[in-house]
Amino acid sequence: MAFEPVLTKGIGELDLADIEVYESQGGYQALRKALKEMTPAQVLEEVKASGLRGRGGAGFPTGMKWGFLPNDGRPRYLCCNADESEPGTFNNKMLIEYNPHLLIEGILLAAYATNCAQSFVYIRGEFKRGYDVLTRALAQARAKGYVGEKILGSDFTQNITVHRGAGAYICGEETGLLSSLEGGRGEPRLKPPFPAVSGLYGCPTIINNVETLCNVRFIVERGASWFKSIGTEKSPGTKIFSVSGKVRRPGNYELPLGVTLRELIEEHAGGLLPGSTLKAVQPGGASSPVLLPDKLDIPLDFDSVPANGSILGTAGVIVFDQTVCMVRTALYYADFFSHESCGQCTPCREGTAWAARVLRRIESGQGTRHDLEVLRSLKGTMSGTTICLLSDFSITFLQSVLNHFAHEFEAHVSGKACLAAREVRSA
Amino acid sequence: MSRPEWVTSRAGEIEEIFARYPRKKSAIMPLLHLAQEVRGHIADEDVAAIAELLSTTPSYVESVCSFYSLFHREPVGKYVITVCGNISCGLSGAEELTRYLERKLGIKAGETTPDGLITLLVTGECIAACDGAPALQVNLEYCGNVDQERADAIIEAIRKGEDPKAIADRFAISPKKAG
Numbered sequence: 001m002a003f004e005p006v007l008t009k010g011i012g013e014l015d016l017a018d019i020e021v022y023e024s025q026g027g028y029q030a031l032r033k034a035l036k037e038m039t040p041a042q043v044l045e046e047v048k049a050s051g052l053r054g055r056g057g058a059g060f061p062t063g064m065k066w067g068f069l070p071n072d073g074r075p076r077y078l079c080c081n082a083d084e085s086e087p088g089t090f091n092n093k094m095l096i097e098y099n100p101h102l103l104i105e106g107i108l109l110a111a112y113a114t115n116c117a118q119s120f121v122y123i124r125g126e127f128k129r130g131y132d133v134l135t136r137a138l139a140q141a142r143a144k145g146y147v148g149e150k151i152l153g154s155d156f157t158q159n160i161t162v163h164r165g166a167g168a169y170i171c172g173e174e175t176g177l178l179s180s181l182e183g184g185r186g187e188p189r190l191k192p193p194f195p196a197v198s199g200l201y202g203c204p205t206i207i208n209n210v211e212t213l214c215n216v217r218f219i220v221e222r223g224a225s226w227f228k229s230i231g232t233e234k235s236p237g238t239k240i241f242s243v244s245g246k247v248r249r250p251g252n253y254e255l256p257l258g259v260t261l262r263e264l265i266e267e268h269a270g271g272l273l274p275g276s277t278l279k280a281v282q283p284g285g286a287s288s289p290v291l292l293p294d295k296l297d298i299p300l301d302f303d304s305v306p307a308n309g310s311i312l313g314t315a316g317v318i319v320f321d322q323t324v325c326m327v328r329t330a331l332y333y334a335d336f337f338s339h340e341s342c343g344q345c346t347p348c349r350e351g352t353a354w355a356a357r358v359l360r361r362i363e364s365g366q367g368t369r370h371d372l373e374v375l376r377s378l379k380g381t382m383s384g385t386t387i388c389l390l391s392d393f394s395i396t397f398l399q400s401v402l403n404h405f406a407h408e409f410e411a412h413v414s415g416k417a418c419l420a421a422r423e424v425r426s427a
Numbered sequence: 428m429s430r431p432e433w434v435t436s437r438a439g440e441i442e443e444i445f446a447r448y449p450r451k452k453s454a455i456m457p458l459l460h461l462a463q464e465v466r467g468h469i470a471d472e473d474v475a476a477i478a479e480l481l482s483t484t485p486s487y488v489e490s491v492c493s494f495y496s497l498f499h500r501e502p503v504g505k506y507v508i509t510v511c512g513n514i515s516c517g518l519s520g521a522e523e524l525t526r527y528l529e530r531k532l533g534i535k536a537g538e539t540t541p542d543g544l545i546t547l548l549v550t551g552e553c554i555a556a557c558d559g560a561p562a563l564q565v566n567l568e569y570c571g572n573v574d575q576e577r578a579d580a581i582i583e584a585i586r587k588g589e590d591p592k593a594i595a596d597r598f599a600i601s602p603k604k605a606g
Contacts, residue, residue, distance in 0.1 A: 012602045075449075087513045087553035094602055118449065125460075125497040126554050128567035129595075161447040164460055166495035169552055183452030183481075185494040201450055244515035244557030251558045251603035286514065286553075316557075318514060332514050339551045342494075 005254040006230075006238050007214050011098045017133050019140040022101040028146055030220040031108050035154040038220075043113035047216060049224035051236045056081055056172075056209030057284070057313045059235070059302035066114045068196035069204040075117035077200040078110055079181065079207045082123040082130070083165055083172040086285035087336065088316030091240035091252045092210040096123070096130040099214070100137035104160065106213035108146065109220055111158045114206055118159055122177050125166040134162050169340035173388050174207040176342065187342050188388035211240060231257035235301035239312075243269040245319035246276045258304070262296040265319060276321035280404070284313020286333050287393030289400030290320075309400075325420035326405040327412050330398045331359040337394035348391035351382040355395065362409065365416040372409055376402055428472045433465045434480070441480065451481055455491055459498055468499040496550070497567075504539045504546035506585045509564045512549040515557035520574075524561050525549050527575055531582060545585060559600030568595035 009025075016022050034043050048063030069076055080103070084092035095103060107119050123131050138160055141147045149157050163181055170176040171186040178200050180186035199205025215237060219227050228236045235257040241264055244250040248270030255264065261281060265271065272278060280290040283300060289310045291298070298308045305312040320329070334356035343349045358374055361367045379399055383392045402409060411417050434441070444457045458480060462473035469492060471485075478485040492498050510516070510525050525536055528547055532540055539546040556562035559571020563581075568591040570581055577598055584594045 008602070012604065084555050085552060088515055088557055089553070090555040090557050093555045098602060124555075125495070126552075126564065126567060129569065129592075163447075163453075164456065165497075166456060166460070167497035167550075167552065168495050180456070181453060182450070183455040183491065185491055242557065244560060245518050249603055250515070250560065253603070318518075318557075320518075324518060329514065332517055336513060336551045336553075 003256060006218055007095065007099070007102065007211065007240060008252065008254040011094065016099045016101065017097075017137055019101060019137065019144060022099075026221070027101050027217075028105055028141075028144075030217040031105050031112075031146060032152060034109055034112055034220050035152050035156055040113050040115055043109060043220060046224050047113065047219055050219045050227040051224075051234070052212065052215055052219060052227065053235060053237075053302055054209055055211035055215075055239065055315075057086070057311075059312065062208065062212055065196065065208075066110070066206055068194070069114060069206065070197060072204075074203045076115060076204045077206070078107060078114065078116040078119040079174075079177065079200060079205060080107055080119065080121040080210060080213055081172060081174065081177060081207050082121050082127070082210050083177060084127075084210070084314075085124055085169045085172045086287075086314045086316055087333070088242060088244055088282065088285050088318040089314040090242045090244075090316070093127060093130060094240075094252050095210055095214055096127065097133050100134045101141065102214045102217060103134070103210055104137060104141050104147065106216040107160055108151070108158055109216045110206065110208065110213055112156055116158070116206065118161065120181060120200070121160065121162045122171065122181055123162060123164055124171070125164050131162060131164055138162065168342075169336075170342045170388070170390060173390065176388065177207065178205065185342070187344050188390075190387050232299065232301045232304075234303055239300070239315050241268075241300070241315045241317055243317045243319065245317075246273050246321040246324070247271065247319050248273055257301045258299040260297050260299055261291070261317075264300065264317065265296070269317075269319070272319065272321060276323070279320045279322050279324060280326075280401075281320065282310075282318040282397065283315070284311045285316040285318075286336065287311075287396050288313045289396050290326075290404060292404060322423040323420055325363075325418050326401040326408050327359065327363050327418070328420075330401055331356065331363050333394070333397055334359045337390065341390060341394075345386035345391065347382050347385040348394070351378060351391060352394050355398065359398075362412050365412060367413045369413060372402070372413060428475055431462065431465070431470070431472050431476050433462060434476050437461060437465070452483070455481060455488065456495075459488075459492055459495075463498060467505070468502050496552070502539075502543075504544050506544060506591065507546045507548060507564075507566055508581075508585075509548045509550050509554070509567075510536075511554040511556065511560070511562050511564075512551050513553035515553070516561040519560035521549075521561040524563070524573055524575075524578060528578060528582075531578070545582075556600055558603070562600070565594055566591040568592050569600060570595055570598035571600035573598070 052062045053059040168186045171180045175189040176186040195205040240254045253268040278293045282288045338352035338356045458477045478488045536549045
């Protein structure tokens, strides 16, 4: 049976950013159904029953997250995390630019289910086009009575504020996002308290990724059992995999969770570039440990990938061939994390900068054996020692390539040679 | 320090920005974006004006502004070209593209052409355009699969004074279908 995409259906064929086109595809019918036929608790139960897990990286059950909000009279807020910045990940950008009403409908349903007073979309500053598209879509939705006071004649009122970031990876971390949205530097906060208890302006807050919220319309429309019929038992639904690197057709591919890495790369992303042989894959963004070619047949879901030594993360799948130097790649990430460290915690601020310096030395042929020992020791000093996980995640890829590609690091240090560069010359 | 004209000429928009948030301080980033949209960068008098609007200090506004890399405190070119310098673009020739642009424009990354037209930047942040690697932005509008030929066309369009949106539409990254 051919698989039919859900979230991306119509993208590239229809102008779904136009509200009339979106409505002609059944858009806003789930909202209508929820407001007319379902209580907020019923919507929440449906999402819980669907088993939907957060698409932003952690895979936490969405319905359970919604259920954590205390009922103590304080206003509740919903924040959509559209600060998509994880290297190799670009599906939120597509959803916002090409299917903004799906996101708006998802936000409205989530806010209804959880009785939120107001919703915010924190969109990264680089997504200027996305901001314009979403702002226009919101104006259309407001004009049609889907957003604002007493939506569709019900008692449900919801305003959605789109808030532009301005270039800071750390604002994708949920408490960094909150600090930024409150009008401060985007510095993460200690957890607990978790945002569900004390989030935006100290009030109970839900933070969900764009893709997560886009799923909600279909769960309300077609039911939890339909949703569970796609994907795997513990990772139901579809996932938009962003594939990039040394493949013929880099792009976003929406497929059932549990699709194999091989099918994703070979069938959908068109296979490797001519002359390329597969060296390694990162299945979930910059911080995911590498998978070697012997793992091509593993299913891509929230549990199978960790069982095979990596993480599904954001499902930003980055494909490396024989010409890619793992030392250079580790340096790319080290420079990135060093620049993006917010600087609050010493192990992260100093550690990411030192890692970059040591890697630059090794990459340029000036490194020593001791440098390799220093890099290996970072796990002890940079993991579990900081407010947020940027520090931990800054070294997971590095540790994995130090293990799997030790010979490349050795060659840079002792033979003063880059093994991958030889492959480039012979290619 | 003189009051920037946008405080009065855009008063309605400022009011609308404040209305979006339950608390005033949240308006700081939208106001910084507004000031930069008007002037091209954020000047000391903009910082002072935003502090006054928010009943806070200029040093607080400065502390927030300096956290975010898209806010420019110094003048930049009319067009800002930002080349993505993260992994997927790096694997597809972003470093060569940057060197090519540097040679073509006669400036180094981080600099502005003497006529004030173009600032060339390289960002370490992934700009989420890996399906069009190597990618760059012209005033935050995306151009994908930028080889030398496309780079030439983009620079030519800029020199003709074309709108960044129109330039980006010609070099857009189209979504692909699975299977």
